[in-house]
Amino acid sequence: xxxxxxxxxxxxxxxxxxxxxxxxxxxxxxxxxxxxxxxxxxxxxxxxxxxxxxxxxxxxxxxxxxxxxxxxxxxxxxxxxxxxxxxxxxxxxxxxxxxxxxxxxxxxxxxxxxxxxxxxxxxxxxxxxxxxxxxxxxxxxxxx
Amino acid sequence: xxxxxxxxxxxxxxxxxxxxxxxxxxxxxxxxxxxxxxxxxxxxxxxxxxxxxxxxxxxxxxxxxxxxxxxxxxxxxxxxxxxxxxxxxxxxxxxxxxxxxxxxxxxxxxxxxxxxxxxxxxxxxxxxxxxxxxxxxxxxxxxxxxxxxxxxxxxxxxxxxxxxxxxxxxxxxxxxxxxxxxxxxxxxxxxxxxxxxxxxxxxxxxxxxxx
Numbered sequence: 001x002x003x004x005x006x007x008x009x010x011x012x013x014x015x016x017x018x019x020x021x022x023x024x025x026x027x028x029x030x031x032x033x034x035x036x037x038x039x040x041x042x043x044x045x046x047x048x049x050x051x052x053x054x055x056x057x058x059x060x061x062x063x064x065x066x067x068x069x070x071x072x073x074x075x076x077x078x079x080x081x082x083x084x085x086x087x088x089x090x091x092x093x094x095x096x097x098x099x100x101x102x103x104x105x106x107x108x109x110x111x112x113x114x115x116x117x118x119x120x121x122x123x124x125x126x127x128x129x130x131x132x133x134x135x136x137x138x139x140x141x142x143x144x
Numbered sequence: 145x146x147x148x149x150x151x152x153x154x155x156x157x158x159x160x161x162x163x164x165x166x167x168x169x170x171x172x173x174x175x176x177x178x179x180x181x182x183x184x185x186x187x188x189x190x191x192x193x194x195x196x197x198x199x200x201x202x203x204x205x206x207x208x209x210x211x212x213x214x215x216x217x218x219x220x221x222x223x224x225x226x227x228x229x230x231x232x233x234x235x236x237x238x239x240x241x242x243x244x245x246x247x248x249x250x251x252x253x254x255x256x257x258x259x260x261x262x263x264x265x266x267x268x269x270x271x272x273x274x275x276x277x278x279x280x281x282x283x284x285x286x287x288x289x290x291x292x293x294x295x296x297x298x299x300x301x302x303x304x305x306x307x308x309x310x311x312x313x314x315x316x317x318x319x320x321x322x323x324x325x326x327x328x329x330x331x332x333x334x335x336x337x338x339x340x341x342x343x344x345x346x347x348x349x350x351x352x353x354x355x
């Protein structure tokens with residue numbers, strides 16, 4: 001059995017190795033895409049149950065992505081900065097009516113008053129304070 | 145419309161696969177009837193039906209697309225790939241007769257994707273296969289577009305069940321546009337919503353991992 005006879009078998013094995021590599025890389029890449037999406041849809045601090053499922057390299061990646069995004073946002077508006085993760089839908093009003101979907105403790109708004117976010121309570125709050133909590137499923141936007 | 149932040153890698157267009165596309169990985173898992181044109185020493189264990197140490201030349205095996213593509217060489221010294229039934233002349237005539245009648249989900253579910261990939265194997269029927277794929281798509285597209293733009297708030301399973309993967313994606317896209325427009329017309333577009341990613345993660349609780 002000469003070496004060149006073995007070539008087809010070697011080639012087959014090589015295809016299998018490449019296939020495994022492709023599947024692994026695609027899986028890891030898809031995870032990264034989802035982790036990136038979380039920065040936009042959840043916020044800059046991930047909840048513990050999600051962090052639990054991330055490996056340390058992914059946590060590091062998230063932290064660096066966060067930093068890149070933050071420095072980009074700071075550079076907008078002639079150095080004044082702009083939070084582009086807010087107002088993803090064009091705002092119609094400064095204040096909105098929200099209902100609390102679960103207990104979330106206290107929320108302090110800009111004039112110093114403290115609101116208790118108890119399940120099922122309704123509040124009339126500034127939109128920018130609520131946006132992230134609505135995206136996270138803590139509050140529900142109520143439209144009359 | 146829910147703002148989309150998770151943008152998965154799309155499948156490739158035509159004969160190209162996208163390396164990182166999960167859809168293309170699933171597509172390339174499909175099995176094809178092949179015949180070895182040379183011997184594969186020491187790989188007899190892959191061929192469950194016979195008990196030899198080597199795979200002899202002329203063995204018929206069902207290999208996944210990714211392996212068929214990887215082994216195939218133009219001079220045909222290694223592998224020859226047979227056309228699956230749906231791409232052969234018999235079925236092609238059925239498709240040209242009335243493309244809308246066919247259940248492409250049963251024929252696939254990756255009828256267009258696999259068909260495009262078959263063109264890699266230098267069949268003499270390649271031009272006819274390519275034509276058949278194109279004409280079938282053209283014939284069916286109008287109905288898919290119309291139904292996706294007109295089925296609002298109803299059960300679409302009957303419309304969708306005979307579509308192949310690519311057509312289903314188009315249908316979903318049309319529905320998404322329709323629903324977005326309707327929601328905007330009702331003034332619901334400015335209502336802030338919870339992120340669908342977050343809601344999905346909520347549904348999965350942490351199960352106890354090993355201590």
